[in-house]
Amino acid sequence: MTYTAPVKDISFVLNKVIGLREIAKLEGFEEATEDMVGAILEESARFTGEVLAPLNSVGDKEGSTWSESGVKTPEGWKDAYSQFVEAGWGALAFPTEYGGQGLPMCVSSAVQEMWHSANMSFGLCPLLTQGAVDAIHHHASDELKDRYLPKMVEGVWSGTMNLTEPQAGTDLAAIRTSAEPAGDHYLIKGTKIFITYGEQDLTENIVHLVLARLPDAPEGVKGISLFIVPKFLVNDDGSLGERNDLKCVSIEHKLGIHASPTCVMSYGDNAGAVGYLVGKEHHGLMYMFTMMNQARHAVGVEGYGIAERAYQQALSYAKDRKQGQTLLGKSEDDQGIVNHPDVRRILMTMRSSIEAMRGLALECAAAFDIAAKHPDEEVRARCQRRGELLTPLVKGWSTELGVELCSLGVQVHGGMGFIEETGAAQHLRDARIAPIYEGTTAIQANDLIGRKTARDGGQGLMELMADMTETLGQLEKADNTNLKAIAKRFKVAMSSAEETGKWMLGQNDATMPSATSVEFLMMMGRLAGGWMIARSAVAANQLRSEDGADTPFLDAKIMLARYYAERMLPLVESGKTIITESAESTVSVAVDQL
Amino acid sequence: MSILILAEHEGGEIRPATLNVVAAAKAIGGDISLLVAGLNASSVAEAAAKIDGVAKVLHCDDAAYEHELAENLSALVVSIAEGYSHILFAATAAGKNVMPRVAALLDVSGISDITDVVSEDTFIRPIYAGNAMATVKSADKVKVVGVRTTAFDAVADSGGSAGVETVAAVAANDQVSFVGQELSKSDRPELTSAEIVISGGRGMQSGDNFVMIDEIAAKLNAAVGASRAAVDAGFVPNEYQVGQTGKVVAPNLYIAVGISGAIQHLAGMKDSKVIVAINKDEEAPIFQVADYGLVADLFDALPELSKALDG
Amino acid sequence: MKILVGVKRVLDYNVKARVKADKSGIELANVKMSMNPFDEIAVEEALRLKEAGHAEEVVVLSIGQTQSQETIRTGLAMGADRGILIETDDLLEPLAIAKLFKHVVEKESPGMVVLGKQAIDDDSNQTAQMLSALTGMSQATFASKVEVDGDHLNVTREVDAGLETIRVKSPAVISTDLRLNEPRYAKLPNIMKAKKKPLEVIAVADTGVDVSSGLSVVEVNEPPEREAGVIVGNVAELVDKLRNEAKVI
Ligand SMILES: Cc1cc2nc3c(=O)[nH]c(=O)nc-3n(C[C@H](O)[C@H](O)[C@H](O)COP(=O)(O)OP(=O)(O)OC[C@H]3O[C@@H](n4cnc5c(N)ncnc54)[C@H](O)[C@@H]3O)c2cc1C
């Protein structure tokens, strides 16, 4: 099944909803004009559609394989990766001083959606490299940056993130991997599990970022340091030296993303793996947190990226497949199941949800972009708050909803959806990891109510609500019945969310909000997504009156928003009931009663 | 009205395409002259004189015309163009190479690939890979036209008795020379004029597997064609390509095997009288134009078909 | 040597053309437009010749609406050095296009012009031949291989019966066929650099070239539809139908 990147939809969000033009006015982002970004999106669409997408099913069937000599990626992977590097796609958002293009995050996120739609297993390799580059760029010494960043930015070396250990998953305080000082470096020993692309045959070198403890480290999260541990040591002239004392001892057999090797990594089986400290001792976890927002955002993009692929496949099947007389088909030739109203419901749910998620992710990225470059400190701070607030929504809500949508995609295919040959099942299997890694949904929910809401006394949330109120005003003012219909549901949803938020903040016993925090995360995700799709309706409505307007396209945008408002926003209302009423029963049955 | 046609010939024989162009000329109406340019081509000129409907044959014998070089042919056509209301070419590789030059030298528009004659100055031609048919009208003093051969039924190559006149050669262009050619040898009929065509696509998987197609082609006296994907993959040579940018065919029977039916391919075969598609994917667009569709693995279906044709 | 390449903005080859309700042409508003695929091959060939040291500069020329600048930028992103747009809102005939190319050839004196063998919108297959005729530059159409040999080119051409090779003296006009090369993907840094490369815009009127045409489009219609066929159960049934129903074998 092919993939055609929805360039027109993505451009619409960037240009007409989040206001790329404003971002391109910021110093350092001058390149990101609408026509430049348009050209980038077009070429990315070609590359992902023609090179990455055809490898998606090959990757699933063949998977990456392990042997003593290393990990072999599926047929065609290596060639595609070198084309990817050659074309410079990995370097999109990286700093220009290390060879990147320095484009805004909203643009790189738009491009990355295409990687994940086309081939999520493939997209993970550059995604992890990006995380590692961010960490090194922000926290490592200039010497380390100069040594590692150029090749990583170029993509000829990849990066990995080594957090998880058998006993330390969500709770990173339990990390045991050790680091012994040894002159200008450290010797690392320990086992890391679930390391994505911990070993592969795509790049010359792999730069592992490893969390480990120094001998004198304090207990818990405050005693963890971050190290660069390269697969091959790097000589002073930049050439590759000796093989480091680390290896991939096995890879996992998984539900999905078969082509992305998930590695058990063993460090220091012999003398100890040579590692270089990033930043200061014992600050490792803090460094991880500063870049966590980007990584989590990227996984959220994965969530709707994969849903977009599932949607395209479902839509194409629904047009072709015929079963019985449909209610909506206009002629004998027009009897695809797409014309059964319930199949429409599924497709509308998929499409409108994807647009809501895309809008939210790009809005969040744009907030970080402004936070990074705006001249006014207050604006920067406000946008940073906004970006941070939206991040757990992008990660938590979009990945969970992504799984649901991929499941709906299977449903559209009927029995064929359950058959692997069709390809719809792969998307569902692949999508399932996204709510787990980079912090499970529960952790996103904790982040939302803890760090992102309670800590600033709800300031970020209040600012968000104020912006939503402004959009509500625009909807209500518009001379368009569809926009008025959206306004009606949006208003109710907003007040439900507000009341729920007050309830959450008013609880003395932490157990209560915690029991329903994921519900709250979903509620806020749905509402914020609704806000974004409502803004796209407002924009579409304005553009409709312009000369030569693409009316069918704009009308569809408005109707998708209305569907979302009428079908998804009521879940915000019911969310209020669930959150405020079910907390007690959730935790009142004792474990031995379960 | 008087119409000049550049005749195509090879190996001492008129190419069938020329007979279709004469048919188009008859549809326009008027005196038809055929220009036969070549080296030692008097036998061709004689054969041309017998073509039904031809009033006059102009014969030019010179080494300059041995290899259909566009520069030389166009200069010759222009040298005798005076007085003609129409100058027609077959829309073959050779004809397409010359027609636009003649038009440009006469400072008139070229009209490519006509499939129908509405009147002496109005023609129909496919655009956008045949997804639309344009009706175009020419106000030029002379209409320089390429004729899609499959759209006009060939006239008889006998029955006529035109006179043959000799015309003088034009000095050969010295910037261009013919080096050589690599023509595929085949016992099969020529693709664009065959009654039956069987084509293979990417689904054939290899050039070797085309043996299965050849076998059936031999039994049906059919020509063998291919999709672009099959040509690009190197299964068969370029001259097999049927489609918008390859050859246009319109046989009585076209059998598409392992071809998905992209619009670019359909553009080259959808005017065939009967279309058969063999494809394992029941959703393949080729089935939308097929009169008879067989959803099957070609590796089962082709041997079966070959056997069934023996019976 | 300088190479001039023609790039035309056309309806993307994946998009099905739809005839306008008033039969005046094809619906082009709000549909995806791209560089004519044969022109991508032309740009690629020019770049390869430059990379092999046979040319110093690759100039892309488009004739069309303002939006054709995007098509030129695509060529610049692939690696061409400079662009020229001759701007017009009219759909010009190949003869007018060839005359405008000639105008540019006279100004730029390229050693080679590379054009696509046809544009996939009007399917004319005329411009290269016309340009050669108008300028006296050598003609080598439907090229599947181009070899530079001093001031000559050896060009292998796709013809109806196979391949033929001709030798032409430079300067020459080449038209590309599908097997000439496989166009590259633009690299991200080049996409970004493309914006800074020079792009000159000239109005048709300022060229002084007469672009009037004797040819006019009366109307555009949908092609006749084929009647729906049947799916047969097996090979035996197929052969039976072909023999006894369609009577074609
Ligand atoms: C395919 C794959 C790739 C991965 N790639 C990487 C990688 O590249 N690098 C890396 O370091 N790690 C990676 N991981 C590990 C991944 O990040 C962890 O699996 C994830 O963080 C969860 O940790 P865990 O598996 O130990 O689950 P646990 O932490 O044991 O969680 C089990 C359940 O308990 C819940 N839970 C735990 N703590 C809390 C809490 N405080 N509040 C509420 N609920 C809680 C969780 O939500 C979850 O439902 C990968 C995992 C997989 C499967």
Ligand SMILES: Cc1cc2nc3c(=O)[nH]c(=O)nc-3n(C[C@H](O)[C@H](O)[C@H](O)COP(=O)(O)OP(=O)(O)OC[C@H]3O[C@@H](n4cnc5c(N)ncnc54)[C@H](O)[C@@H]3O)c2cc1C
């Ligand atoms: C500028 C341009 C010009 C073009 N010009 C032309 C042209 O002139 N002619 C042309 O043909 N194309 C042309 N194309 C290409 C066209 O778009 C398609 O890519 C091409 O026609 C596809 O060829 P195909 O059907 O063989 O391959 P595919 O589309 O890959 O289809 C292969 C088919 O084989 C079937 N199949 C596979 N295995 C089996 C099996 N074992 N049994 C039965 N069926 C099987 C599959 O189901 C599939 O339907 C052009 C494209 C462009 C951009």
